[in-house]
Structure formats: C-alpha cells, structure tokens
Amino acid sequence: MVADICDENGWRLRGARSLAAESLQIHLTGIILPSLCQDDDVFHWVIDGDPMPHYSASRTWEGRATKQSTVSLLVQHSVWFKMATPRHAFLMWIAHNDRMPTRVRLSSWGLGTSTSCCLCDSALETRDHLFLGCEISEQIWKLVLRRLGYTHSAFMTWTSFIEWISLKDSTTPLILKKLVAHATIYNIWAERNKRMHQEISSTPPTIYKLIDHNIRDTILEKKKIKKSFKTLMLSWLRNV
Structure with missing residues (x-):
C-alpha cells in the first residue's frame, strides 16, 4: 500500500x-x-x-x-516476438528505451562513478557506445554477423541496428536474426557486468561462443513446439 x-x-x-x-x-x-x-x-x-x-x-x-508510431510498433515486433527468449527480450527492451544503468547514467544520478566504458576504457559508456561502438563490441559483432552471412561488420547507430533487426532479407531468416541480436546484446551486457563487479574479463571469441551456445539451446528447445525451428539450426550452422 x-x-x-x-x-x-x-x-x-x-x-x-x-x-x-x-x-x-x-x-x-x-x-x-x-x-x-x-x-x-x-x-x-x-x-x-x-x-x-x-x-x-x-x-x-x-x-x-493510438499513441504508438509505426516505428514503435516495428520495435515491439523486433523485441516481443513470440519465440523470443524472455530474459533476452526484457533486456533488449530496456536497452532500446535507453534505460540501462550504464556508467554515464549512473554518474548522472550523482553516484560519482567513472564514466569510462567497462569494456574498452577509452570512451564514455553510453548505450550506443557500449553495445555498438566499443572496440570489444565491434569484434563480437564482426564474428556474429559473419556467422549469419553478412558482409558488414558493425552498426553506426542504434536506429540502423533496429532497422536491421526489423527488415527481412535473403541472407538469413528474420527470426534467427532477432534471436542472435538479442543474445548478442545480452552477452555484451553480461560481460560488462562481470568486468565491473567481479573484475573478470573474457575475449570476444569467448563471448561469441557463449552467443553460439545460447542460439543452439534456443533452437533445440523451440523446435519441439514450432516446426519452422527445425530448419533454423541449418541456417545457423551453414557458415561455421
């Protein structure tokens, strides 16, 4: 009460x-x-x-x-889709709304913490930098995007990232793209927290392997209840 x-x-x-x-x-x-x-x-x-x-x-x-724009509906479909992993989708939603407690936000609350990125320590830790612009994040995205079959290796802005998640293309199934994007954001944040709170760090290839395990586990679990997931593993493994 x-x-x-x-x-x-x-x-x-x-x-x-x-x-x-x-x-x-x-x-x-x-x-x-x-x-x-x-x-x-x-x-x-x-x-x-x-x-x-x-x-x-x-x-x-x-x-x-009535207050939602076409863009916001597009975002919802990219975050809260039916077969999303709940913990990944939840964190993705918070990140999209720029509500992650990054070091810049923590500093704005008067906590007196460093504002440097926990991953690279060479720039302000904002959402866009941490998940897209940091050199560590860029290395992770390079591995992930290559695995999906894309030639580009990074995203310039959060808007371009969301647009990429939302649009169908002939390179990879849309639902696989969403699952991988969610898992990547989730694991980058997990790595940031380990470095900040436990002083434990992993290399981009190690984080990439965690993402790979996340996707394999998700596909194996979901294919029991959704037929389309039976061919999704082939799409994920074709560029190994």
Whole structure:
C-alpha cells in the first residue's frame, strides 16, 4: 500500500533516477502523508484525461495504441516476438528505451562513478557506445554477423541496428536474426557486468561462443513446439 512507503517522518523513497521520478517526489512532499490520513484508500483511473468508474483493459490498450508510431510498433515486433527468449527480450527492451544503468547514467544520478566504458576504457559508456561502438563490441559483432552471412561488420547507430533487426532479407531468416541480436546484446551486457563487479574479463571469441551456445539451446528447445525451428539450426550452422 502507499502508506507502507511513508511514516511520521515523511516518505521513504530511493533517489530519483529520472526527471519524471524527481517531479513525482517533489509533488509528494506537498500532500498529506497517507500514514497520517484516517480516510479509506481510494483509487482513480484516468485514460486520455477521462475519469473512469472502473479499470478497463480495452480502453487502456486503445489509449496506448493510438499513441504508438509505426516505428514503435516495428520495435515491439523486433523485441516481443513470440519465440523470443524472455530474459533476452526484457533486456533488449530496456536497452532500446535507453534505460540501462550504464556508467554515464549512473554518474548522472550523482553516484560519482567513472564514466569510462567497462569494456574498452577509452570512451564514455553510453548505450550506443557500449553495445555498438566499443572496440570489444565491434569484434563480437564482426564474428556474429559473419556467422549469419553478412558482409558488414558493425552498426553506426542504434536506429540502423533496429532497422536491421526489423527488415527481412535473403541472407538469413528474420527470426534467427532477432534471436542472435538479442543474445548478442545480452552477452555484451553480461560481460560488462562481470568486468565491473567481479573484475573478470573474457575475449570476444569467448563471448561469441557463449552467443553460439545460447542460439543452439534456443533452437533445440523451440523446435519441439514450432516446426519452422527445425530448419533454423541449418541456417545457423551453414557458415561455421
């Protein structure tokens, strides 16, 4: 309950990590503490400015759907597709919305940490640099893209990366492209965390092998429930 996060001394909230969260906390300081109020708790649903007598899933969806652009729908299809690996898709969604706690973001929250990339230590650790522009990430992508049969070895921007995931081509099946992109982002982030928190590092070929294992395991698991996955392993192994 709301009353559980405040006491007679005020609100017990962690530091704000965004302007929206900061604005909310500023607003909360100007209202009566729920822990001191004797009235019963109530809730209000408001969709597109219209007060609702009760929660409506359909109205909520309609309110969100009308605000989505073609680009955002394209992103959703590239992230939340049916056969995606849940933990990979979740991290991919956070990365696309640029909500990963990179060192630059951690520094912006006032944590006083270094802003240098954990992988190369030669540039600011932003999302685009960490996953696409870092020399370590570029080496990983070079191995991955070559495995898929592509001649390019890197991506210049996050937008071009998302467009590549979303578009069908004759080089590799679209679903395999999505699975590999997700696994690559996931393993780059895992490597970053190992270096930052455990001071353990792996080489790009070693990380590439982890991605290979992820894809093989996913295909073997999914082919039991989806017939199209039976030929996906051949596509993944053809350029070994």
